[in-house]
Amino acid sequence: MMPNLRVLKLKVVFLLLLTGSCLTGADVQADLTSWLAPIVWEGTFDPKLIDSIYKQQNITVATTVFALGKYTVFLQDFLESAEQNFFVGFRVHYYVFSDHPEQVPDVKLGGERKLTVMTVNSSSRWQEMSLGRMKRLEMLIESGLVNDADYLFSLDVDTKFYGRWGAETLGDLIGVIHAWYYNSPCVLFPYERRPESQAFIPYSEGDYYYGGAVLGGSVKCVYQLAKTCREQLDIDAAKSIEAAWQEESHLNKYFLYNKPSKLLSPEYSWDDQKMKPQEIKIIRFSQVLKNYAEVRPNI
Ligand SMILES: *[C@@H]1O[C@H](CO)[C@@H](O)[C@H](O)[C@H]1NC(C)=O
Ligand SMILES: *[C@@H]1O[C@H](CO)[C@@H](O)[C@H](O)[C@H]1NC(C)=O
Numbered sequence: 001m002m003p004n005l006r007v008l009k010l011k012v013v014f015l016l017l018l019t020g021s022c023l024t025g026a027d028v029q030a031d032l033t034s035w036l037a038p039i040v041w042e043g044t045f046d047p048k049l050i051d052s053i054y055k056q057q058n059i060t061v062a063t064t065v066f067a068l069g070k071y072t073v074f075l076q077d078f079l080e081s082a083e084q085n086f087f088v089g090f091r092v093h094y095y096v097f098s099d100h101p102e103q104v105p106d107v108k109l110g111g112e113r114k115l116t117v118m119t120v121n122s123s124s125r126w127q128e129m130s131l132g133r134m135k136r137l138e139m140l141i142e143s144g145l146v147n148d149a150d151y152l153f154s155l156d157v158d159t160k161f162y163g164r165w166g167a168e169t170l171g172d173l174i175g176v177i178h179a180w181y182y183n184s185p186c187v188l189f190p191y192e193r194r195p196e197s198q199a200f201i202p203y204s205e206g207d208y209y210y211g212g213a214v215l216g217g218s219v220k221c222v223y224q225l226a227k228t229c230r231e232q233l234d235i236d237a238a239k240s241i242e243a244a245w246q247e248e249s250h251l252n253k254y255f256l257y258n259k260p261s262k263l264l265s266p267e268y269s270w271d272d273q274k275m276k277p278q279e280i281k282i283i284r285f286s287q288v289l290k291n292y293a294e295v296r297p298n299i
Helices: 003-021 047-056 069-087 128-133 135-143 219-238 246-257
Strands: 059-068 090-096 113-121 153-154 159-161 173-179 212-216 262-264 285-287
Touching: 003 246, 047 135, 059 069, 059 135, 069 090, 090 128, 135 153, 135 219, 153 219, 212 219, 212 246, 219 246
Parallel strands: 059 090, 059 153, 090 113, 173 262
Antiparallel strands: 153 212, 159 285, 173 212
16 A cells, blocks of 8 residues: 555654654753854843943944845835844944835934945846845955945845844854744754755754844855855756745755854844744844735736
């Protein structure tokens, strides 16, 4: 008799869950990973102290956002809320990538903060907009434009800051735990599961499911990340394979083998669609509600 594949698959998943061959989310609010990287939660740091340490180092934080197509509508709220919450008092340089530079709003920036608009070509598919991001990040760093920066973040634009985001988030390589999966067992993570893709992660592996909305670190480490992910994306593209969650899938693969030196808790990448459970003390940054039909050229 032919085994029922579906049942077999479920059994395998269940077995993996029992044997705990990948992190099973036993303590969803741990403040250290198994490789001893801090996980930044409210209450694990002293905001004034940590800011003052990095202030003495006179750092510059470069931040890229990609506002292609109709996504420029999100820029105003993103920038205004960033000015209220994001590295307040630090030197911040925003790089806004847009195919509609004339639609980039004129937001009043604090002292020592500046914004550069990077004009890019239009794309007709949102998947391509997402796929091109690693390449643009890689090219931006190669151009030498961010040479004056010590740290670089790449953030989604369809977002808003609701709370403080400061020097506690700095480190060599920074990933954020995805709001929808911080308390899921790792066999349920939406990693790319087809071995044909470079983003493939087998069911027996995985630490966390990282969100694609936030990545960061030193300019050097972000360059390695962007370059590697872009190369993997190119290999997939040549084989006409698109990973389940495009760039985010490749980011997860990268972080599996190049462990982040610091993780941001889902406080740093929430989703307005998701109710705040009791254990989450503060939401600092969150994806805003959007009407996909209005902002994406194709669904
Ligand atoms: C801080 O860095 C900025 C930009 O890199 C530089 O212009 C400035 O002179 C520095 N200030 C100090 C006190 O080192
Ligand atoms: C943008 O599009 C133009 C015309 O299609 C092309 O010549 C140019 O190389 C493109 N630029 C980039 C950066 O892709």
